[in-house]
Amino acid sequence: MEKTMKKLSENILDKLSLDFLRNQVLKNAYGNDDTVIAKLDPRVLIAWYLFFGLVPWFSSDVIFLAGCFMLVVVTTMLARVAGLVLFLFILGVFSQTGYLFIVSLFFGGNAETIIPLLVLTLKVATVSLASITVFSGLDPDKLSNGLMWFGCPERLSFSISYAYRMLPMLMEEFQNVLLSYRLRGKAPESDGLIGKVKNLIYQVKIIMQSFYPLMLNTAKRSRTTVEALEMRGYRYAATNKDVKKMKLSSLKVTYDDMMFLAISFLWMAIIAVVMSYI
């Protein structure tokens, strides 16, 4: 028993480590480029998202919402979203409305109180999962191309894909800076409750302080990057329409994209039929 407890606590501690967080973030950004969702055309997904990210807000039909919800659950699974993101999603939905739902169940709430809460929970959950599918399932580079097609400025899409390239480097550097603080600093004793709280405050403090050196290091790097961008024609491309056309010519709507839309449409049609019968 003692052993399992120890294992369990080690397991939980491990999930709280920075290394784990870093791994999850990287997994989310780079680890799922071979899923069905990642292979779709970004424009199709963004259009799809315009429906599932907006329409649920304006409906209060439980069946319709439940139908949407089921669909986005499937797409989220297809996108193989990292565990941490899902955990945050569940935590988020629960802290927003879910707990009210459960509380009202306990205190003998009837259908009248439960249904509005269920509707709200479903709305939030559906829209969140649709967002997770699109923004987490699609690799940021593709996403930025898609946004550019819809007329977002070149600078925004460059920033997204540049962040995507820099992320692993920055995270590693952040980890190193944080370790410098940990090794050279002195954490307060963590005995007793007060000690534990103090320790936690200290940890949060050094995490925040670690951002300053990180920013300065990044500023130092950017000197080379700016010169390199100049030589590599970044400014030239920003004013040239042909370049945009070339960039976007890689986007192609394929059979799979049509299938994806068709299946989504079909499913919603079935839901509509069910709605009209009940």
Next chain:
Amino acid sequence: MNVLEIKDLTFTYPGAAAPTLNHVDLNIEKGDFIAIVGNNGCGKSTLCKVMNGLIPHFISGEFEGVVLADGVDTQTVEIGDLAKIVGYVYQDFENQIVRPTVLDDASYACMNYAMPDYLERGRQALKNCGLEGKDDEYIWQLSGGQTHLLALAGAVSLEPKVLILDEPIAQLDPRHADLIYGILKDLNERLGKTIIVIEHHTEYIADYCKHVVLLKEGHVEWMLPTREALDKVETLQASNIFPPQVTLAAYRLRDQGKLAHDLVLPSTITAGKEAFKQLAFVEPKIQERKSQGKETSVSFQNISVSYRTVKGEPKKIYEQMNLDLHKGEKIALIGSNGAGKSTMMKLMTGLVKPNEGEIYLKGLPVHNTKPEQLSKHVSMVYQNPEDMFIKDSIEADIAYAMQVRNVADWQEKTADLLERFRLTNLKDRDGRLLSGGQMRRASLAIGVALRPEILLLDEPTANLDIATRKEIMKTLKDMEDVTDTVMIATHDMQLVSEWAERIIVLYQGRVVADGSRNEIFGNKEVVEKVGIRPPEIFTMGKVLHEDAFCYTVDEFLQSFV
């Protein structure tokens, strides 16, 4: 035909008192392979930025004179048009890569200049730079050497006539360094590119370059064929350039009258074999460095470590590794990139936890002790010194650990350390803004501030020019009384053979060899398998006589008379 012509160029940075480049005249012929050498701050990088038009187009300043790139005056054309004539690879090359995947980055410039066949050009450039088949890999999956090749491919994709590389091999292990120069040679010979490198490693200059330009205080001292250039030992040393060890040995022997006074100094092992053939080998009385440690200071017991990966199974770094380190040892940890050198150090500081096995540090179980407590006993200096600077001045950085622990007299101790590492007049500067060598010294001072018994240094000489490297080696020797046990992870075999008493060789997560320098460098099997490159003078000695074990020019002179 000259592909680059510089006529009476003088350039002054805004606000600088003296010009950085002073009446430079230089003609570079098409198809040449040139090394630019010179002191730190003699204007090498500035000269290169003049050639590709970053000066004066992007970096302003007082510009006088004419620079013709392929017959075109650089002042009259756009920087983008110049990029198609002169390609440039920075010393901090990873910052010039801006796209997430390999092919994307290689073809980025071509796409920006609206070339319809940009992908094809990118692919061709990757092929020319030895990165074929890596099209869709992410940047962070590449090794340091491959990242450098990608930066090169990004420049090559525009098919420039000239390629300029600022210290291409400063951060690389010998295997990758050979790879880079092999590719440059191929670009030079097969595709007729003119190659210009800023280089400190004279062994590589001797092997690959056709001409050498010596830059001194902003003007061109001379431009000579490599052979003649390396013969000018005094002039080079006056500029802090160290000729190949073989050349130095021959120079000193010629000075002593043991070699003909009209001998052209050899610069490669092959030439050395001919030049030194008349020398006799005597068994020298060189004392073998050997570790005398008895008391165990760190003990690794059945350690297995694996890392999470983004995709698939965790990557195993160590499996069932056992190792004891003793008090007072000077240990060098060698092995190629990814062999687990940094991981071993992080295990000792408690930053990485083993999946299995236990580590004891001075009898203290590492897994049950907080890193904060371990830091009294063990300290680690990162490869990238910038990550050690967490305060806004190096004085505050050095003081920080002592200050928060209320170490008695921390103010005096900080002042002592600043003095010892020759940083007193820089104490108010931010560490990031110091030069390479100063930054290194500051990070060492931070590392020893708590007087740890065990000091771990990750690549302390990477990225440094040879003069600065010598300075760091001197600092290491000075530090001997501060710390008991020192472990250095490094690719720098001169450092290993001049400093270490015990060498541990890691290969694919295992300790494959462990012993004194003679035991390691003399073991052909290990040297070949792991890809260790002994110092050039050691190889020279071995070529001349198989019983020779000389690690420095001095030892060589004692062994061959």
